[in-house]
Amino acid sequence: MNLEPLYLTFKLAAITTFLLFFIAMPISYWLVQTRSKLKPIIEAIVSMPLVLPPTVLGFYFLIFLGPNNFIGAWLQNTFEIQLVFSFTGLVVASVIYSLPFMVHPIQAGLSALPKSYTETAQLMGKSRFLILKKVLLPNIKPAILTGIVLTFAHTIGEFGVVLMIGGNIPQKTKVASIAIYDEVEALNYTAANQYSLILLGISFAVLLCVYLINGGYLKRVIR
Amino acid sequence: MINCEFNKTYITGKRAFYLNIKTSFKHKAINVVFGPSGAGKTSLLRLISGLDKIDEGIIKVNHTYWENTTKKKCIPLAKRNIAYVFQDYGLFPNMTVLNNLKFVKKKLNQELLNDVIATLEIKHLLMTKPTELSGGQKQRVALARALVQEPDLLLLDEPLTAIDEVLRHKLQSYLVALQKKYEFTVIMVTHSLQEVLKLAHHVCVMNYGEVIDQGNPSILLDSNPNNILKGTVLDLNQEAVTVLIGVQQILLKKSQIKTSKYTIGDLVEISLL
Numbered sequence: 001m002n003l004e005p006l007y008l009t010f011k012l013a014a015i016t017t018f019l020l021f022f023i024a025m026p027i028s029y030w031l032v033q034t035r036s037k038l039k040p041i042i043e044a045i046v047s048m049p050l051v052l053p054p055t056v057l058g059f060y061f062l063i064f065l066g067p068n069n070f071i072g073a074w075l076q077n078t079f080e081i082q083l084v085f086s087f088t089g090l091v092v093a094s095v096i097y098s099l100p101f102m103v104h105p106i107q108a109g110l111s112a113l114p115k116s117y118t119e120t121a122q123l124m125g126k127s128r129f130l131i132l133k134k135v136l137l138p139n140i141k142p143a144i145l146t147g148i149v150l151t152f153a154h155t156i157g158e159f160g161v162v163l164m165i166g167g168n169i170p171q172k173t174k175v176a177s178i179a180i181y182d183e184v185e186a187l188n189y190t191a192a193n194q195y196s197l198i199l200l201g202i203s204f205a206v207l208l209c210v211y212l213i214n215g216g217y218l219k220r221v222i223r
Numbered sequence: 224m225i226n227c228e229f230n231k232t233y234i235t236g237k238r239a240f241y242l243n244i245k246t247s248f249k250h251k252a253i254n255v256v257f258g259p260s261g262a263g264k265t266s267l268l269r270l271i272s273g274l275d276k277i278d279e280g281i282i283k284v285n286h287t288y289w290e291n292t293t294k295k296k297c298i299p300l301a302k303r304n305i306a307y308v309f310q311d312y313g314l315f316p317n318m319t320v321l322n323n324l325k326f327v328k329k330k331l332n333q334e335l336l337n338d339v340i341a342t343l344e345i346k347h348l349l350m351t352k353p354t355e356l357s358g359g360q361k362q363r364v365a366l367a368r369a370l371v372q373e374p375d376l377l378l379l380d381e382p383l384t385a386i387d388e389v390l391r392h393k394l395q396s397y398l399v400a401l402q403k404k405y406e407f408t409v410i411m412v413t414h415s416l417q418e419v420l421k422l423a424h425h426v427c428v429m430n431y432g433e434v435i436d437q438g439n440p441s442i443l444l445d446s447n448p449n450n451i452l453k454g455t456v457l458d459l460n461q462e463a464v465t466v467l468i469g470v471q472q473i474l475l476k477k478s479q480i481k482t483s484k485y486t487i488g489d490l491v492e493i494s495l496l
Contacts, residue, residue: 116313119274124327124372125301134326138317 001194004171005179009199012087012175013155016094017102020151021144023095024102029132031103032110033118047104049097058164061093065165083165090166090173097161101150109143110136142214149210153203224250225376225408229280229290231270242266246434249425250285253402253409255440257419258429264412265310267429268378271410272307273300284376306369307378312361314353320364321349327372335405339367342397359386362394370401379411383418395421420473441473456489466493 031043049057065072065083075081083089113136121131137144159177166173168182176195183192211217225248233240242263248254256264269275271282273289276297282290289298307313315323325331340346343363353361362382369377383391399422402409413419419426419440428436454466454473464475475493482491 114311114313116309116311117315120307120309120313120315121326122274123272123300123303123305123307135315135317139315 001191002179005174005176005195006198008087008171008174009156009176012090012094012158013152015091016098016155017148017151019091019095020098020102021148024099024106024147025132025137027099028103028106028110029128029136031107047100050100054097054158054160055164057097058093058161061089061161061165065089065092085165085167085169085173087166087172090162090175093161093165094155094158097158098151098154101154102147105143105147105150106140109140112143113139145213146210149206153206156199156203224248224285225271225410226281226283227267227271229270229277229282229292231266231275231278233266240266240432242270242432244270244280244432244434246427246437248408248410248427251406251408252424253399253411253422254425254427255419255423256410256412256427256429257414257416257423259414262429263432264414264429265380266432268307268380268410268412271376272305272378273298273303274307304372304375305378306372306374306376308362308365308369308380308382310380310382310384312353312365314356314361314365314368316352316354319350319352320345320356323353323364323368324371327368331371332373335373336371338404339370339401342401343367359390359394362386363397366394366398370405370407373405374407377407377409379409381412381414383413384415398422453490454493456485456487456491458487459485464491466491 027042027046031039031046062084063069065075067073067076067082067084072083075083081088083092117135117139118131121135126134157177158175159181162173162175163178163181166175166178168174168178174182176199180192180195180199183189183195227247228245229242230244231242233242240263244267256267258264266275270277271289277290277292279292280290281288281292284303287298288294288296289303290296314320315326318326324336340349343366345360345363345367348356348360348364353364356364366379366382369379383394386394395418398409411418411422423440426437426440427434456464457467458465459477462477464477464480466473466475466480479493480491481493482489485491
């Protein structure tokens with residue numbers, strides 16, 4: 001079994017999760033704090049990947065970020081960044097596609113906190129950044145953990161977007177989910193099963209960890 | 224002196240609540256906002272603090288406009304130097320009591336910190352997290368955190384409601400002692416007449432979003448049937464008795480004293496009828 005697709009999959013999931021943690025934080029905070037009329041529009045945009053077929057997202061990526069489009073051409077000529085059929089492109093697409101999986105848990109966690117935490121700190125003259133860092137985030141650890149794990153697990157399972165934007169380039173964009181598809185196409189069920197079992201086991205282990213930690217089972221066992 | 228003359232409409236769902244305020248609060252004194260539930264007491268505190276914005280009018284503190292809608296002036300709430308003790312205390316659960324206190328300022332007044340810790344008897348709680356505290360302990364810690372901020376204005380939203388009577392009396396005494404010592408201005412919300420009479424230098428009576436009366440706490444004595452208070456006899460003559468209730472000296476008719484025999488220095492029960 002070639003381990004390269006598995007390596008690429010976990011590399012993609014780790015980078016996406018890391019980037020999304022920092023991207024989702026201000027978005028979630030803004031969604032909780034704001035009284036702007038734009039809030040429902042932003043919420044709808046953030047949640048779109050939940051209902052949109054991955055192929056649709058992948059298709060528009062292909063159109064807008066391809067070298068024949070203004071944006072794609074500009075990125076290529078100015079920064080020498082090629083997003084289509086590259087690992088960088090996969091990361092960008094994954095970040096957008098997994099956005100709601102990080103934003104929603106953090107938003108729910110922040111919404112559940114009493115307003116008095118923020119208001120007390122505001123009256124003390126603390127900055128928004130400090131309030132978020134020192135008061136709010138430490139009190140929503142279970143929500144953050146849920147967001148991280150869901151994003152990681154969701155990125156591992158991506159197929160449609162990855163196929164559309166990344167193609168199937170070995171050692172570059174061929175992640176595990178695509179490798180499984182390839183092996184099935186080639187009637188190599190043994191290899192497909194090996195990849196599948198590894199993804200199945202890791203997904204289960206990761207989700208089990210979340211439920212054990214958030215449910216407080218681990219603390220009780222340690223005591 | 225804090226002058227408030229403003230309007231505010233709160234809309235929740237299909238209901239609107241109108242607040243029409245015209246009142247003033249005494250500087251370096253304990254001001255109590257008194258009234259039934261739903262009178263608009265908490266909203267008044269939130270508007271003074273700047274957490275909610277007034278629709279129209281002014282909030283003026285010692286010749287400085289905190290808010291003036293005509294001049295479109297609004298001092299940011301962080302610059303008002305207000306400490307606010309919320310009904311749920313707002314203690315940060317991720318920090319110990321000591322860290323809750325340290326979070327207030329980079330450089331705490333160490334003398335004040337030690338004094339507050341000693342007066343409010345929270346030394347043994349410093350390394351504890353708020354989730355492990357009882358209601359009364361949380362209130363003491365919340366009050367301590369507010370005081371170490373060295374605020375110009377301390378806002379207290381029914382801070383003594385959820386605790387037993389013994390502890391309440393103790394905390395009331397702490398508050399009076401600390402206010403006297405550090406001379407900050409307090410605006411405290413309550414619906415307890417006993418609290419008004421024990422603590423207030425100035426009372427502001429609210430109902431239906433308006434201030435309906437204000438002045439010396441004795442103004443309340445005429446309008447609260449079925450209430451019995453306790454006080455200490457300071458002086459008496461053939462017709463009247465001077466009684467100390469809380470920090471207030473109030474002249475009462477002898478018929479208002481329920482206790483049958485008493486002399487100067489005795490604790491007596493007073494009927495407000």
